[in-house]
Amino acid sequence: MIDAIEAAWSPLAPTPLLWIVVTVGAFLLAKRLNRACNGAAMANPVLVAILLTAAVVLVTGVPYPTYFAGAQFVNFLLGPATVALAVPLARNIRHIKSSSVGLGLALAVGSLVSICSGIGLVWVLGGSRAVALSMAPKNVTTPIAIAVSQQIGGVPALTATLAIVGGIFAAAIGRRLLTILGIDDHRTHGFVAGVVGSGVAAAEVSSLGGLAAAFAALGIALNGVVTALLTPLLAVFWH
Numbered sequence: 001m002i003d004a005i006e007a008a009w010s011p012l013a014p015t016p017l018l019w020i021v022v023t024v025g026a027f028l029l030a031k032r033l034n035r036a037c038n039g040a041a042m043a044n045p046v047l048v049a050i051l052l053t054a055a056v057v058l059v060t061g062v063p064y065p066t067y068f069a070g071a072q073f074v075n076f077l078l079g080p081a082t083v084a085l086a087v088p089l090a091r092n093i094r095h096i097k098s099s100s101v102g103l104g105l106a107l108a109v110g111s112l113v114s115i116c117s118g119i120g121l122v123w124v125l126g127g128s129r130a131v132a133l134s135m136a137p138k139n140v141t142t143p144i145a146i147a148v149s150q151q152i153g154g155v156p157a158l159t160a161t162l163a164i165v166g167g168i169f170a171a172a173i174g175r176r177l178l179t180i181l182g183i184d185d186h187r188t189h190g191f192v193a194g195v196v197g198s199g200v201a202a203a204e205v206s207s208l209g210g211l212a213a214a215f216a217a218l219g220i221a222l223n224g225v226v227t228a229l230l231t232p233l234l235a236v237f238w239h
Contacts, residue, residue, distance in 0.1 A: 019070030026052040044172040046200050050164075078199070085202065085217030092214035099187060103218070110195040111226040114139040115234065118162075130155055136231045138162040141198040144224040152235035167200030174201055186212040194219020 030048035037043040057067050068075070089096070096103070118135030122128075134154035137145040142163045149159035174193055183189070190212035193201035202216035 017070070019067050020073060022056055023049070023053055023071045023074050026056070042172070044168055044204075046171065047168045050168075081199075081203075085206075085213060085220070088206075088210040088213040089217045092211050095187065095211060096214065096218060103191065103222075106191060107195065107219075107222050107226060110139075110192075111223055111230065114196070114223075115227060115231055119234070129153070131158065133231075133235055134158040135162060136234065137227050138166050139196055139198065140224045140227045141220050144228060148228050148231050152232050163198065164200070166196075167198045170196045170198075170201040171204040175205060187215045190215030191219045194221075195223045198223075 027045060027049040029052065030043075030045040033048055034040070034043045034045045057064065115136045118138050119132045122132035122135050130153060133152045134149055134156075136152070136154070137148040137159060140148070140163065142160050145159045145163040146156045148154075149156045170193060174196065175189055178184075178189055178192065186208050189205050189208060190202070193205040193212075194216040196219075198220055202213070202220055205216050206213040
């Protein structure tokens with residue numbers, strides 16, 4: 001059966017447009033599934049879309065470079081999508097200025113806990129230094145996480161995977177956890193999503209409105225800067 005699928009698929013696989021359609025189609029199907037499940041955490045659209053796309057790639061036997069060559073335009077759009085978060089940020093600058101003290105404290109705690117918990121978990125479980133350093137920048141946006149991991153001697157591929165999985169996890173349970181704790185301030189929801197879950201969680205929390213999106217964008221940017229500065233310093237002192 002699998003051989004028959006591969007034989008039928010082979011003539012189509014090199015077509016760039018095919019993999020864009022597969023990727024976008026998987027996400028649209030995942031969105032429908034999420035709505036059908038009433039927004040269940042385990043039916044997070046990003047997670048389901050990744051699993052569906054990966055299943056298609058594996059079943060058809062298409063090498064990942066071939067898939068990426070076709071779907072790289074979707075990857076390119078990640079840049080403009082991230083930059084677009086600056087629009088709600090600029091529109092809500094007044095709210096940001098009035099919350100500067102609280103934001104600074106939350107950022108300091110969030111960044112330090114994220115970095116130290118990643119390193120500490122690997123150390124407790126007896127993992128290697130390279131794996132620990134790969135865990136350290138796991139909560140920043142993926143491009144920054146990869147760059148930091150390369151600089152400090154981590155494994156960039158592992159760091160990228162952790163950053164994506166962490167973002168999906170934060171998007172799936174972040175808002176629900178804050179709601180359970182009785183926190184309904186959109187500024188808090190947005191900033192937590194940006195600091196803890198980066199782009200994936202920020203996209204999810206943006207549905208709350210421009211204020212949440214603005215604080216999510218701020219969280220992504222500030223956490224990226226702080227992590228990029230602190231993580232190399234910690235790596236120097238930890239041998």
